[in-house]
Amino acid sequence: MNLSNVAFLAHTAELSLADKGITSAKVVLTGFIIVFLMLILLIFIIKIYSSIVTAVQNAGTKSKKKNVKQDQTITKTEVTAAPVIASETQTLEDGVSDEVVAVISAAVATMYGSPSKARIKSIKKSSNGGRSAWANAGVLDNTRPF
Amino acid sequence: MEILQGFMDAVKGIFESSGLQTLNWQNYVMIGVSIVLLYLAIKKQYEPLLLLPIAFGMLLVNLYPQIMAAPQTELLTKAECLARDISLSGHATTVIDNVTYYENPTYGGLLYYLYQGVKLGIYPPLIFLGIGCMTDFGPLISNPKSLILGAAAQIGIFVTFTGAIFLGFTEAEAGAIGIIGGADGPTAIYVTTKLAPHLLGSIAIAAYSYMALVPIIQPPIMKALTTKKERSVVMEQLRPVSKLEKIMFPIIVVIVIAIFLPDAAPLVGMLMLGNLFKESGVVERLAKTAQNELMNIITIFLGTTVGATASGQNFLTFSTIKIIVLGLIAFCMGTAFGLLFGKLMYKFTGGKVNPLIGSAGVSAVPMAARVSQKVGQQENPGNFLLMHAMGPNVAGVIGSAVAAGVLLNVVG
Numbered sequence: 001m002n003l004s005n006v007a008f009l010a011h012t013a014e015l016s017l018a019d020k021g022i023t024s025a026k027v028v029l030t031g032f033i034i035v036f037l038m039l040i041l042l043i044f045i046i047k048i049y050s051s052i053v054t055a056v057q058n059a060g061t062k063s064k065k066k067n068v069k070q071d072q073t074i075t076k077t078e079v080t081a082a083p084v085i086a087s088e089t090q091t092l093e094d095g096v097s098d099e100v101v102a103v104i105s106a107a108v109a110t111m112y113g114s115p116s117k118a119r120i121k122s123i124k125k126s127s128n129g130g131r132s133a134w135a136n137a138g139v140l141d142n143t144r145p146f
Numbered sequence: 147m148e149i150l151q152g153f154m155d156a157v158k159g160i161f162e163s164s165g166l167q168t169l170n171w172q173n174y175v176m177i178g179v180s181i182v183l184l185y186l187a188i189k190k191q192y193e194p195l196l197l198l199p200i201a202f203g204m205l206l207v208n209l210y211p212q213i214m215a216a217p218q219t220e221l222l223t224k225a226e227c228l229a230r231d232i233s234l235s236g237h238a239t240t241v242i243d244n245v246t247y248y249e250n251p252t253y254g255g256l257l258y259y260l261y262q263g264v265k266l267g268i269y270p271p272l273i274f275l276g277i278g279c280m281t282d283f284g285p286l287i288s289n290p291k292s293l294i295l296g297a298a299a300q301i302g303i304f305v306t307f308t309g310a311i312f313l314g315f316t317e318a319e320a321g322a323i324g325i326i327g328g329a330d331g332p333t334a335i336y337v338t339t340k341l342a343p344h345l346l347g348s349i350a351i352a353a354y355s356y357m358a359l360v361p362i363i364q365p366p367i368m369k370a371l372t373t374k375k376e377r378s379v380v381m382e383q384l385r386p387v388s389k390l391e392k393i394m395f396p397i398i399v400v401i402v403i404a405i406f407l408p409d410a411a412p413l414v415g416m417l418m419l420g421n422l423f424k425e426s427g428v429v430e431r432l433a434k435t436a437q438n439e440l441m442n443i444i445t446i447f448l449g450t451t452v453g454a455t456a457s458g459q460n461f462l463t464f465s466t467i468k469i470i471v472l473g474l475i476a477f478c479m480g481t482a483f484g485l486l487f488g489k490l491m492y493k494f495t496g497g498k499v500n501p502l503i504g505s506a507g508v509s510a511v512p513m514a515a516r517v518s519q520k521v522g523q524q525e526n527p528g529n530f531l532l533m534h535a536m537g538p539n540v541a542g543v544i545g546s547a548v549a550a551g552v553l554l555n556v557v558g
Binding site for chain 1: 286287290291293296297300301307308311312317320321383386387388391394399402406407512545548556
């Protein structure tokens with residue numbers, strides 16, 4: 001036990017019941033308000049930047065679409081999510097079978113609900129050499145205490 | 147005859163320095179406790195990754211207390227040095243009252259040196275680096291409101307603080323005990339080493355035990371505080387989050403938190419650095435090291451040395467019992483407040499939020515989220531709350547780090 005703790009011990013030994021009440025009220029109030037304020041601030045910031053990112057990305061996609069239409073050089077056929085239309089011109093990498101396309105389209109359709117909301121433009125195998133979803137699940141399982 | 151006498155002296159010397167002569171009853175009790183914990187870790191697999199090194203560290207320190215001994219420096223006069231056959235050269239000297247003393251250092255025990263990483267607050271942030279690499283903040287970004295639940299579950303920390311103050315603990319000790327309610331091992335250790343290092347053994351063991359017991363402690367509270375109708379709510383699918391949003395998240399969060407609450411910066415900073423390793427996708431090697439090798443090495447050091455703080459004399463006190471009871475209260479309160487705020491969100495959103503995800507606001511990633519999923523599925527087998535609960539769950543990690551920053555600032 002270091003000196004500061006000894007000092008603290010001596011300090012609380014002198015605290016009356018009222019002092020203890022005041023001390024705890026002070027900490028509870030400060031803690032409660034600051035934790036909430038910080039996290040509420042984060043909520044607003046996340047919302048703001050999310051909407052900016054979404055707006056910028058949507059604008060980017062729209063302008064791209066426009067260019068593609070003007071040039072009449074459509075290399076990728078957009079596949080609507082549901083019902084699934086897998087056309088021959090769709091950009092697919094080697095090794096991505098029609099069944100995989102069907103499964104991905106079905107998953108997208110389920111996520112978005114309405115067919116008008118989603119289009120699959122291309123399906124590529126991830127070049128990311130990291131862990132697979134199952135490996136990640138395994139790691140999470142093994143490191144549960146954290 | 148001389149040989150026999152020499153042999154007898156040697157045996158006597160070994161016996162006198164053995165544990166049979168030096169250990170007291172508290173050490174023997176703790177050896178028993180550590181064997182029970184080893185059994186729980188190996189046979190029952192209760193958090194074995196941490197419990198096993200903790201229990202073994204506890205065993206070692208109670209068998210051989212010197213393993214945690216701090217280095218010391220003796221001051222010897224010239225005569226004393228000569229009497230003890232210590233060479234005078236190579237020793238630093240100190241002059242006190244015109245007498246020259248030679249400094250004769252004795253070195254600390256093995257675990258003392260490894261413990262410096264805990265004592266100086268190095269290991270917990272490094273563990274957070276690894277956690278950051280493994281955490282997907284996607285569910286939180288797509289539903290930022292879950293941060294409210296992550297904040298609500300921290301109320302338990304401050305309520306328990308009050309309980310600890312009234313039970314006679316100091317402000318600093320009460321802060322360290324309250325943080326058990328954050329259900330986050332590294333945060334609890336970090337705060338305790340800063341506020342009340344003498345309580346580290348009891349607090350770390352209480353925190354990790356309750357985290358292991360999340361699936362037993364939480365469900366009764368969840369069922370008691372929610373109605374069947376609330377538990378059956380099926381939540382809307384989360385929107386997909388773009389890569390750019392995921393990359394920006396750690397940078398923005400660390401800027402906001404470190405500016406407003408610098409005391410939380412070491413924990414939140416490392417958590418977000420790890421997350422940026424993962425989300426940026428350009429430093430895969432670093433991300434792999436942080437979440438595998440580095441984290442495993444730190445876990446070994448952290449577990450063993452935290453266990454080694456639980457020597458009989460330190461651990462077998464009435465304070466430990468009070469800490470274990472207060473820790474349980476902290477944990478239950480955290481769960482309850484998370485649920486109550488979940489219920490509020492249920493009301494305000496017109497029944498779109500399932501209050502069960504609130505209990506996941508006590509960090510304990512991902513166990514608490516799994517418990518929400520499991521309890522939700524008991525009411526409606528087709529209900530998948532896991533990803534919705536991951537939002538408050540990871541928000542809880544940020545929330546406890548913020549709460550830790552507040553405690554360090556206010557009572558530290």
